[in-house]
Amino acid sequence: MMNNTFISHIHLLYTVLGLLALTACGSSKKSNTVEETTQVGPMFNADSAYIFCAQQCAFGPRTMNSSAHEQCKEWIVQKFEGYGMKVIQQQADLTGYDGTTLNATNIIASYKPERMERVLLCAHWDSRPWADNDPDSTNWRKPVMAANDGASGVAVLLELARLLQQHDSVAVGVDFICFDAEDWGTPQWEEDWSSSNTWALGSDYWAQHPHTTGYTARYGVLLDMVGGMGARFYQEGFSLQYARNIVDKVWKAATQVGYGSMFPMTGGGMVTDDHVAINEKANIPTIDIIPHYPDCEQSSFGNTWHTVTDNMDNIDRHTLQAVGQTMVQVLYSEE
Numbered sequence: 001m002m003n004n005t006f007i008s009h010i011h012l013l014y015t016v017l018g019l020l021a022l023t024a025c026g027s028s029k030k031s032n033t034v035e036e037t038t039q040v041g042p043m044f045n046a047d048s049a050y051i052f053c054a055q056q057c058a059f060g061p062r063t064m065n066s067s068a069h070e071q072c073k074e075w076i077v078q079k080f081e082g083y084g085m086k087v088i089q090q091q092a093d094l095t096g097y098d099g100t101t102l103n104a105t106n107i108i109a110s111y112k113p114e115r116m117e118r119v120l121l122c123a124h125w126d127s128r129p130w131a132d133n134d135p136d137s138t139n140w141r142k143p144v145m146a147a148n149d150g151a152s153g154v155a156v157l158l159e160l161a162r163l164l165q166q167h168d169s170v171a172v173g174v175d176f177i178c179f180d181a182e183d184w185g186t187p188q189w190e191e192d193w194s195s196s197n198t199w200a201l202g203s204d205y206w207a208q209h210p211h212t213t214g215y216t217a218r219y220g221v222l223l224d225m226v227g228g229m230g231a232r233f234y235q236e237g238f239s240l241q242y243a244r245n246i247v248d249k250v251w252k253a254a255t256q257v258g259y260g261s262m263f264p265m266t267g268g269g270m271v272t273d274d275h276v277a278i279n280e281k282a283n284i285p286t287i288d289i290i291p292h293y294p295d296c297e298q299s300s301f302g303n304t305w306h307t308v309t310d311n312m313d314n315i316d317r318h319t320l321q322a323v324g325q326t327m328v329q330v331l332y333s334e335e
Helices: 044-057 067-082 147-166 201-208 236-258 274-280 317-332
Strands: 010-013 086-095 101-111 116-123 171-179 222-223 286-289
Touching: 044 067, 044 147, 044 317, 067 086, 067 101, 067 147, 067 286, 086 201, 101 201, 116 147, 116 201, 116 274, 116 317, 147 171, 147 222, 147 274, 147 317, 171 201, 222 274, 222 317, 236 274, 236 286, 236 317, 274 286
Parallel strands: 116 171, 116 222, 222 286
Antiparallel strands: 086 101, 101 171
């Protein structure tokens, strides 16, 4: 959520590298391109994911140390447990940019925890406490509902967990991790707001203190802001640097299920996000599925990013479906 080189995101260092996308910020126009599909696995239910997103938002902004944050944590844990997952709550007292002690909980839910071969899927579940990219400066100190920037990723994970329980044929174990304290990064009104080490605190902690000693996985996929209208997912720079073969795998899967137009085979900028620590400190090749809006003047992450308009009005089932079906394809193709 930082705005480095004047291209904003959580933690961003988002540098545009001549992207081809034509999607304007917040546009809900969808492609009519017909693509050949070779789908495996069950059908992802975007309506279910949409409801999971709305249920998180019903608690209010899930900002650190708030009652809504605590209530949503218990709800997420109960949902994963209800789908037969073994759940671990990794608690840690982390320090925010301003010295605030953040009572953080990383939620780890495991499918088939006894299996040695594993895949890691993750998202962050906390909300940005300040809408510091809102065009109206009077909103800057208001919390963000975080329907897209938080709830959408968790919603897709929950729906995937539900499908795994119903269609128990994936050949590997799967760990779902909902990272906390991702979005307490320095607000833009501070002089040192561009510092990248105040973001993604929960994933940084987990990468250094995994929930299982010696934990490893074949690869990881981070889902960040995967429900916005008009989203297209370019190939993020750190993902290409650390795990190009996983980028190839996921983008191929998107094409196989008919959503290749939303996953351009084009490199984008570098985003400091939860996947960086997983790559650098946990040594698990991990990629970031994150949108880019090259024609949006307000933010390359779309016009709702870190604003009071990041609410359910701007969540698109079509985007949830594209990302969710792609991840179904990835998981059910594992051998």
